[in-house]
Amino acid sequence: MEHSGDIILKAEKIVKSFGGVHALKGVDLEIRRGEIHCLAGENGCGKSTLIKIISGDYVADSGSVTLNGTRYTKLTPIESIGEGVQVIYQDFAVFPNLTVMENIAATQTLMEHKKTVNWKHYREIAQEAVSKIGFSIDFDERVENLSVANKQLVAISRALLMSAKLIIMDEPTTALTKKEVAALFKIIKNLQASGISILFVSHKMDEVYEICDRLTVFRNGENVITTDIKEVDQKKFAYYMTGREFKQEQYTCAHPGETVLEVQDLGLPGAYEDISFCVRKGDIYGITGLLGSGRTELALSLFGMLRAKTGRILIGGKQARIHSVADAQKYGIGYVPEDRATEALFLPQSIENNMIVSVLDSYTDKNGVYHAGALRRLAEEWRESLHIKIRRLSDPVSSLSGGNQQKVVLAKWLASDLRVLILNGPTVGVDIGSKYDIHQILRDLAAQGIAIIMISDDLSELLPNCNRMMIMRGGRTVCEMDTSSTTEREVANIISDTAARC
């Protein structure tokens, strides 16, 4: 309907293969001037490949990209930047060791082919860029000392300097807190008001609904749908992304068994105090609260990484001395951390090695020789039962998507003799299909009698999958409840309102 002047980007019939893998099988994408367009899809659907083609990093096998009315079949990075395309990568591509000022200004002076540096000019450039998004920051601070949100704002300021017309944000909210996400969304809205188009790449449905005008979904390198966001509800959205229907019922535990883990008056000054709760066989016990509510420190104490100063922990009715991770493992406690990439996995190592690392000792004979065959069979079993999508067990873990990586972390613990499993943000950065799989796995484990503690921000994940939960605020328990008797709204109120109790 609209004339071509309103269309800033039009990608047509883009095909791209890597070796024998068809990443994109003829996809289309159209972005209008001044719109916030969401590109959604599960990991491996071809989103990132298309971004790299639009930015000129990859050359498409066939198809064309039209930017501002000019059609390109072989787009180069310089041409793409010249047309006003800027990509904010997940790692922001900033220089951690340099100051805010230099990070913002360096690219522009490079584009002008300057041979020398004028620091006064740098400061002016940075000032100008930062004022565009109304953000104040110490220009002389090194970027490595900034919070993730501020790093991102530095990257956005830099992009704006390059007279951006289309800003592509690759999963921009992954590492942000709720407050920071809200601030980012305000900036995105302002950019939109000044006529800049945004391609917002994400698989977080609530965010997509909040910020986007239109939506394009990819699945396995093909277009599924392009539509106004108002036309799709959450269920349909999930179906478009995965091609599967998800029916998740409220988790309940009709016949809880004996108490596995009991915490009595546990305290660690500065982190949390007077925490008491118990988890029975069959329970999936939720813990939520703002970052800084003490929930992570509590989990780390149960896993022996921090040491509680007061109170006691009972495992199977007997007092447990948990002073180290080795102690926790001896009691059968497993921990799936917030940041699996750095805290739970050996990324360059094979999938198999990652799965068996926690049981290496028990498969080793007295001479220190381990049973490679038995371990391999064990890894195969877990791969089957957790539906991990991989080609070979010998591939490095870094080659897997977030969801599959998380399943490998689970396999690592399940291989050992487990009684309590603590998960901190179990599905952060995990796509919706794997998220569903992981929730099913947790329900199965609970049914087998493993006590499960699930820590999460995401109430839409916590409430349906836990039967009981606890809300923490400022290091204390403010509320313990059955999830069947509450709502997301009520819980959200208790979390953030400093006066609320239940």
Place this chain on the structure above:
Amino acid sequence: MNELSKRKWNRLLSHNEFYIAIIIVAICLLIEVRSGQFFTPNNLVDIVRSGIVPCIFGIGVLVVMLSGGIDLSFVPIAALAMYITNSVMLDTGFSGSIVVPFLLAGGIGIACGALNAVVISKFNLPTMIVTLGTSSIFTGLLRGVFEAKEKTASPILMELGSSKLFTAQNADSGLTSDMPSTLFILLGVVVVTFILLRYTTLGRGIYAVGGDPGAARRAGFRVTRIQFFVYCYVGLLAGIAGVTRTGMSQAAHFTSLLGTELTIIAATVLGGARITGGVGTITGTVLGAFLMTIVSNSLVLIGVPTYWQQFFTGALIVIGTGISVYQASKKYRGSLSLDERAKEELG
């Protein structure tokens, strides 16, 4: 104290240069109090004199480290450049401009550095392995192909080394020391490198590559070219340092030079250069080099035997680098920072 000056103060406290300066002052005072011989004109001149060559080397090491690499071959490069240059000067009886031996040695240094750079960029190998290999190659060339023997310096280099700015005398003992003119070579290296690092796009590119090579490439820096420059520049400085040393010691003694590379790298790290790249200053490097020089030169004044000097040098390296690693880790990890993070979240 207002917010801004408080931040500046904190930044100063987080810099290694600050601590090195304090340690230097403390050691100087300690030696002075114990011996009364530290702040004598001849001792101070001696320290500056012994610091010149390590400083030139250190600045070369700094530039490589900033780019995120490491060079283990600069000392053999210096030995090779100095030996060949001195031999040529001796054989030809050269007596023209002093610039010529520097050009020759610098050229040899650049050629050796270029070899490092080609291997590193062509095959994308770790810089430590490559330069470890070439350092053996250069030493082998020196001893095998050139059949190097310890020689005295050629007349022109003798002249360079004995030229002095002034003579300092100790009023008590009557001992004298000459302040060598080669101090100007160090000053030249400092000024040129400072301008390079601070005011040229190339220099900022070195920092950028050391910070994140992927981001540097995306921002439009020519990473391979920058790396090429870096290894050639170290080669150049190694050549200059080699000739300077030959003049000052009046002999092309390469055996006592070989094997000193780790001390110089340690001095650079001590001066705050980050071994993973991207962070470091010339001030820090010069302070680090002089701290090492003071320790190895002046502890004898308070009667510390030679083998204990080695002990102190080692302790300094461990403690000094330990401080910088500890500071870095404090920033990222530990239960303390968890609390801080929590406070930030809530506040």
